[in-house]
Amino acid sequence: MVSLEIKDPRIGMVTITGVEVSRDLKHAQIFVISLGDATRQAEQLEGLRSAAGYMRGLLGRRLKIHTSPELHFHLDGSIERGFKLTQLIDEAIRQERPDPGPDATLPDVK
Numbered sequence: 001m002v003s004l005e006i007k008d009p010r011i012g013m014v015t016i017t018g019v020e021v022s023r024d025l026k027h028a029q030i031f032v033i034s035l036g037d038a039t040r041q042a043e044q045l046e047g048l049r050s051a052a053g054y055m056r057g058l059l060g061r062r063l064k065i066h067t068s069p070e071l072h073f074h075l076d077g078s079i080e081r082g083f084k085l086t087q088l089i090d091e092a093i094r095q096e097r098p099d100p101g102p103d104a105t106l107p108d109v110k
Helices: 038-050 052-063 078-096
Strands: 014-021 027-034 070-075
Touching: 027 038, 038 052, 038 070, 052 070
Parallel strands: 027 070
Antiparallel strands: 014 027
């Protein structure tokens, strides 16, 4: 729906990474990731938020439920946090291993 039916040029390419729906089905927290800097991500999030009412109407007609949830969009920082953690782990490993020096040879792999 986001990529095919929403025509807001601010949105562009976003990926929905998760949805949490309240027990009473009144609210849906939608987590998205997007490429670009913080300014671009803020524009995309604003575009999604402005289209939330339209998307809610589409969902209500498609799901055929009594009340369609109010859609709340959030940037998902888990990918970025995971990347930073990987960098920290790699750096810690590099600090623990002694530098073999320029004359070191690679082990034979069979």
